Amino acid sequence: MRHLLSTADLSHQDALSILDTAEEMSAVSSREVKKLPTLRGRTVVNLFYEDSTRTRVSFEAAAKRLSADVVNFSAKGSSVSKGESLKDTVQTLEAMGADAVVIRHSASGAAAQLAASDWTEAAVVNAGDGTHEHPTQALLDALTLRRDWSAAHAAGSPRGTDLAGMKVLIVGDVLHSRVARSNIWLLRTLGAEVSLAAPATLLPQSVSSWPVTVHYSLDDALAEGPDAVMMLRVQAERMGGAFFPHAAEYTRRWGLTDERLEVVETLTLGDTGKPAVILHPGPMNRGVEISAAAADSDQSRITDQVAHGVSVRMAVLHLLLTGGHDA
């Protein structure tokens, strides 16, 4: 791999290689010395044109645990607000010796454009571009799902296993969600079945060509017995128009409420009898798309997702920044 731009172009083998590496990185994160010398002397630039504290901190922690030097660049209060272009900014960072650029941008395709350009030799990691993709989030979701799926089916390590046969339900604002897109491609590559439950106003037109089943009722979707329920954040900040009448109306129809939690509590991982899991990419709007009881339930993997975020990003930086790019 030269860059990580999208989960759509990750092969099954690439995906497993990242997840397996992330498993070993998790082991490092639980050690007393949480540091590896792997990327000593290399520089990772976090280039954030959009605010995202948790993703930036997660990438920063990952780079630092691999002993890389980290430069954080946020557009706010920088020369970007004075009108500097992406090209000039990147060339400045290149001149400072960036080995990897982690880019978050409000324009879909910004990371791909950077990777295709000759502005920099650095490896490019897409940390979210517009409403397009957020591959590391999908990878950390897959790592989280794989832990439970593999533990429910076999006692051994999840290494080398995929999500074949797992049914994952993604609920909510698919239209504005790059997380949903990245997840759909990656989960399909790993062998899972994906279904969506969302109001018609929050589904993109292209959904009919996606390899997913679409439900227009969350209760119907839950009745199908998914192994995992992934709630999406209601992205009020991206919604210029009226996509649903009222937050309370959204919660009633599409929220993981206390009543729906009772249904989820009866769901299991395949036929193993182990409870199904709840995911949310954060930050949560408690009481809107997910109730406090659901967020804090034993089935919730939301805090695991955060921890896995660091491991997955360590794995991605390791695989992109070490050696010849043979994969």
Added chain:
Amino acid sequence: MVSESPETTQVMGASDIDRALTRISHEVVEAQRGTEGLIILGIPRRGVPLASRLGERLQSIDQGFDAAARTGALDITMYRDDLRSHGARTPEPTQVPAAGIDGATVVLVDDVLYSGRTIRAALDALSDLGRPDTVRLAVLVDRGHRQLPIRADHVGKNLPTSREERVHVQLHGVDGVERDDEAVVIQR
């Protein structure tokens, strides 16, 4: 497996490998005057099955040695000094006995000792896990050409080679060969 051609010479067979491991296990007990505080760590990939066989033999020599609890694996991928020039690799699991390595005598086990760089990386990896009292090195084959001041304490076979030659170790469980077909071969 590597085919038998004029350029390929087998230097150890399955029984030679077995005998070498048995001898090393006796040497380890002798050097340590017993097996107290002894931990065996194999370096992936081929050091791991060798370490587990060494552990079994130590248990058969000294019943007090619990092979399952005192044998593990130490991955060195993240500590290599050639990460920039070689292809990215997926790390193998590191499994360290639950009791940790502080104060222990750790025997590192690998298949071939060559430049010494793998062992340098292993020593770095080890120091991130704890502070052993003593670290020893056991290898199946020492082919020479060291680039660092590192030597093995226990050697299955000293194998003078030229730099142009390649040494292949084929083990059951790693290289898809049966136990009886295990071998060490030199390829020119």
